Amino acid sequence: MAEARFPGAEWTTGDLPPGTDRAALDAHLDTLFGSPGTHGTTLAFVAVHGGRIVAERYGEGTGPGDTLISWSMAKSITHALVGIAVGDGLLDVSMTGLFPGWSGDARSRISLQHLLNMGSGLEWNEDYVDDTVSDVIEMLFGGDDAPHRGDHAAYAASKRLEREPGTVFEYSSGTTNLVARVLGRALGDVPPSHDAVERFMRSRLFDVTGMGTATPKFDAAGTFVGSSFVYATARDFARFGWLYANDGVWDGRRVLPEGWVDHGRAYFGTDPENGTGYGAHWWLVPSLPGSMAAFGYEGQFTFVVPDRDLVVVRLGKSPAPLGTNVRDTLVDLIGAFPEVSAPGGKSGRHG
DSSP states (O other), X not given: OOOOSSOSSSOEEOOOOTTOOHHHHHHHHHHHHHOHHHHOEEEEEEEEETXXXXXXXXXXXXXXXXXXXXXXXXXXXXXXXXXXXXXXXXXXXXXXXXXXXXXXXXXXXXXXXXXXXXXXXXXXXXXXXXXXXXXXXXHHHOOTTSTTTTOHHHHHHTSOBOSOTTSOOOOOHHHHHHHHHHHXXXXXXXXXXXXXXXXXXXXXXXXXXXXXXXXEOBOTTSOBOTTTOEEEOHHHHHHHHHHHHTTTEETTEEOSOTTHHHHHTSOOEEOTTTOOEEOSSSXXXXXXXXXXXXXETTTEEEEEEGGGTEEXXXXXXXXXXXXXXXXXXXXXXXXXXXXXXXXXXXXXXXX
C-alpha cells in the first residue's frame, strides 16, 4: 500500500530517503543548533519528504507543540489567501484603483499584481534597527503620535509614489498590509471587523491543511497583519509549505487555483541586499531552481523544494546580520537530500 502524501491530524514520521548524505545533514543541523555566534538560536527544525517528517529537532525549552512567530513568512500565507480569493472570482490581480485616497493621482495605476511583486513604486524604508527612519517599525509598533496608529494599511497607503508601478522591486511590509486590506474588503469586512477574513482563513486554508495551531493577528482597524503575524508550530508551517510543494492540492482537493504556485515563483526582481530573487510574496533562491521560500525576520524560513520532494522549516531568533549564514546553511542542508525524478506535485523549473 502506498504511503499517504498528506498528514491527517498528525504527521507520519519516516526514514530519510535513500541517497541522503546523512553525515552532511547532521553536520548542518549541529551548526544550526550549536553555533549561536554565527547562526543565533535555532528553536525548531522540521524536514518533510514524500509526505513524512524525516528529520526534526528542537532547541532547549521548545518542542513540537510550541507555537512560534512567522514574522514575514506570513507574507507567503497572504499570497495563498489572495489566490483562493482569485479562484473564487472575488479578486483579480490586474485590478487597480485600490484605495479611495489614490483616486486622481498616479497611485491609482498600482495593481494588486504590483503589490504582490513588491513593485508598487511607493516609498518605503524596511529598516529593522533604526526606528528614526524605519517605516516598518513605525507601522507595526508606533506610539500614540505615529501617523495612522493601529491602521497599518492606511499608513502604507499614505506613502507617495517614487517610481512607476511595476518597474522596480522594493521589499515592503506595508505593501503586504495593503494586500490584506484589499482581501478583507473583498470578503465583506468593514473596519474594525475581521470576522469574514478570519473565517475565510480558517475554513479555506488552515482547516483544510490541518494547521490547527495557526493564529493570525489583526490590527486595530481589523486588517490581517499579513506582513508579520501568524503564530504556529513548526509542523504546521511545514503543512503550509507542503501545500505549495504539491501545486496547491491537499489530499485530492485543490485549495489554490491551478497555476497559483507558479504565480508565486514567477521571477520579478532581485533584492540587492541579500542577492535573492523575488516572485509574488515568495523568495526565489538562485541555487535552488524551481524552489520557493518564505523568509522571516530573525531567521524564520520555509523552503519548498519540488525537485527534492522536500519542505524544510527553521524557526529561531537570529540577529539580522546572521540571517544570511542561516539561509546558506539551510541551502547546503537541502543539498544533502537527493533529487527525485518525479516528485508529487512537481510543476516545472523556474528561474
